[in-house]
Amino acid sequence: MTEHDVVVIGGGPAGLAAAIAARQAGAQDVWIIERDKRLGGILQQCIHNGFGLHIFDEELTGPEYAQRYIDLAEEQGVHAMLDTMVLDITPDRVITVVNKKEGLQTIKAKALVLAMGCRERSRGALNIPGTRPAGIFTAGTAQRFVNMEGYMPGNQIVVLGSGDIGLIMARRLTLEGADVKMVCEIMPYSSGLKRNIVQCLDDFGIPLRLNYTVVDIRGKDRVEGVTVAAVDENRRPIPGSEEYVPCDTLLLSVGLIPENELSRSAGVELNPITGGPVVDESMQTSIAGVFACGNVVHVNDLVDNVSTESAIAGRAAALYALGTFDGSTPGITVKTGPGVRYIVPNAINLARVEDSVTLYFRVDNVYENAALRVSTDKGVLFNIKKKIMVPGEMQHIKLKKAFLEKQGDITEVTVEVAGEEV
């Protein structure tokens, strides 16, 4: 069985950043295992711009951002197995992979980084009733057809879900000649960036219907139309509000699910709210030597944050492989209070923190003129006033090591929303 120092599963932005950081931290033998024929992950099909504003101080498209990291990885001597699928991971970091060239192989990793990204929620998982014609796509699959294969998925489009992928595709398809009739969003607010609402919908006169969902699909062979309906405060369709919209395509942008099937077989503990592994400040999971980063942990808004977080994971994995990783148990549990849906990381080992630790979290509703309160088991640390917080935008708070050490022997840090709510 082959052995490598650090094995990274997934060659998207998370895996690339982790692998590079692992090499920079001194790991000798770093391998990325990627199922597609090229590195870059989902960025390869994200041909729109908006990436890299923080990391490169430039506005790049997905493929350009990916290429920067691919070039860096090459410079750093990261190895990659392409067109290779991971079939299984055991709790003691033995990975079974398969590809055409070498067949089945088992690889032992001194340290493992999980960077598998996420999948899209399907029509079936949403239980949308109706017929089962051709013409129903998740936004990401449609994006692949348009941007990688060069085909139009449809001409008359209804989009369900106002997440960024749906908004981006609404614009993309419009520019390529389709008629995007509307975007329906079941919540009273959009989960996409404001900038995308303006530049993808308003610019093209595409209506956004908040508090709306699709309740039926018609068409025997190909979609012929969908029925949309308004929903009440419990997200239930309001009888009498139904409206039939003729179209030939339904695009779904209704949720990303971290892809943790392999994490499950490895025995990694998952957070039921995020669906991703529970991790500490070094992005280590519940299994020593197994780290995780990127969308497989929690769905990020900005790839820049993924790169930063993944570098932490990669560095820690390298130290673990080299035997210099501080293996003591984290002393501080990170908790969510009212208003906060989930938070990453879930634990902090202060001894392993170099300078600071950044907490990433999402609120569970729209909050105006509220505050974020950070407290410990000893009391409130501080409040930060926030004019506005929405679930669609990731929040973060940086805690300096020195500041935390000054608090004494704390065992818990809690983040919550305090003050006025919407």
Next chain:
Amino acid sequence: MYDVVIIGGGVTGSCIARELSRYELSVCLLDKEEDVASGTSKANSAIVHAGYDAKPGSLQARLNVEGNRLMEDWCAELDVPFKRMGSLVLAFNDEDMRELDNLMRQGEANGVPGLRIIGKDELHAMEPYVADNAIAGLYAPTGGIVCPYELTIAAAENAVVNGAEVKLGRMVKGIRRTEAGFDVETSQEVVSARYVVDAAGVYADDIAAMIGDDSFKVKPRKGEYCILDKAKGYLARHVIFQPPTAMGKGVLVTPTVDGNILVGPNAHDIDDKEDTATTAAGLSEVLSTARKSVPAVSERDVITSFAGLRAVSGSDFVIKPSDVDNRFIIVGGICSPGLTSAPAIARMVAGLLRQAGLEASLKADFNPIRKDIPRFREMSDEERQKLIADDSAFGRIICRCETVTEGEIINAIKRPIPALTLDAIKRRARAGMGRCQSGFCMPRVMEILARETGIPADEITKKGGPSRVLVGPLNKGVAYDDRA
């Protein structure tokens, strides 16, 4: 001119074709869709019933029990997954208990072996996730599950390998009786045969009417289903029924041969024989009724849902030579337990044809064995390694949810009844049946299909006809366009 033309490529017609292909006969199987198993045979409970719920003395009772017995051999020969894990009918109160007694007596009268009533403790030991208030169960050890569309495909493939012809995309428009037999006018050509077998499912009465036989009517009864994620496969180990109602066997909770949980069906009579849409009320009804048996069934775990139409005609199967012309064999009203009965129906129909004057000897070289596509996902590491060494296409995973390889998809495309649509590939190779519902594999399967068949990517369909997946290429390079 064929000896026999079978109208309907569902499980019934395909099993009849296979049975007839044992004999020195020319057989043609017709179906209006682009693949066999495109109707109810792909949208049912997949249960191999023990046979206690059919009325003693009925065709259903006799053929259910015989089919149940034959299923083991047929599935072994045809390499179709079949698991005889037993079924349970739950009782929640005294009235239900009386119903269990009825079923038990009925089963014994029908010749069903091994039936027994089990008490609360044994029931909960057998099924830890069954509702607390289930007080007893009727256990039928011969009950089980099968893959219904695979049985259909396997039987049809085996028939083809043994000389039968399968013509797809043939809608029957009219049938003319002649001296020699019948001229069946299809949407493509006229198919002539000495005998006709009408196994056309919900359309069996319409087909029979084409020769003037209106002795039976088929009313479609819709049943909706939900499939739960494999991660919840532990919720049931046997087929779990509730006490039956006038409309049918009720909502069941069962494992599938692939490890998912299948929940359903409800039962609502409809008029439109093409209406296989699911409904919000129906899906809700199915899930909430299922929760009476297994409370942990949740919509959060549903990965897909679908509906099938039962071909209901009165209270029994209608299997007989037509009074209008005894060379026309009616195989109508094949609703539950039709799937279980299929091998027995096939034998019965062969007998009816013989009685109607069709004589033929058995083929000396009939090959009963059909091998399925190699299932990478079920193999050991050693078996996988050998498979890839023989053909490297098995080293590339295409469907990541179900671990289906490129080799399996190519195999599906090149089989005796080639899979040329996404749904045909899905039914044979399982690509697209996982939790992401083809979100990941669809572009890759299409690439392989285009490459292997030469069908342009934007002409590939989901299920034939106008069901194209893509509408065309991007409008690029127009100034350099060399496309005519």
Next chain:
Amino acid sequence: MTTRNITCILCPQGCNLEVTLDDGKVVQVKGNGCGKGKTYGAEECLDPRRTITSSVKVIGGEHPLVSVKTAAPIPKAAIWDCMKAINAACVEAPVRIGQVIIENVADTGINVVATRNVAKAGEGEEACI
């Protein structure tokens, strides 16, 4: 004097801006929660611009298309002419990131550039390390 109502996109607040224009000049911006919003309001009214990303046909490449972008935001009014030019264009492999595909698209003075590498068919530049 005209007044336009637009939504600021710079932060999730999405302030509703009221921009008063007179004779092609911005007279007043109201409703902005910060200074950046004021600038955005003015620019969006006087000279709204967008970066366009799309794809261009590739001849003889390992991929049929190359993803492209306008090297800088172009005037909103030129979007459809820009798309026409992109759809008419064609480039021969190999293509490098940053390579100019269309010069001065739709007379905007801005180029359309490639955003990925596309090798010649068969000379697969695998992003392999």
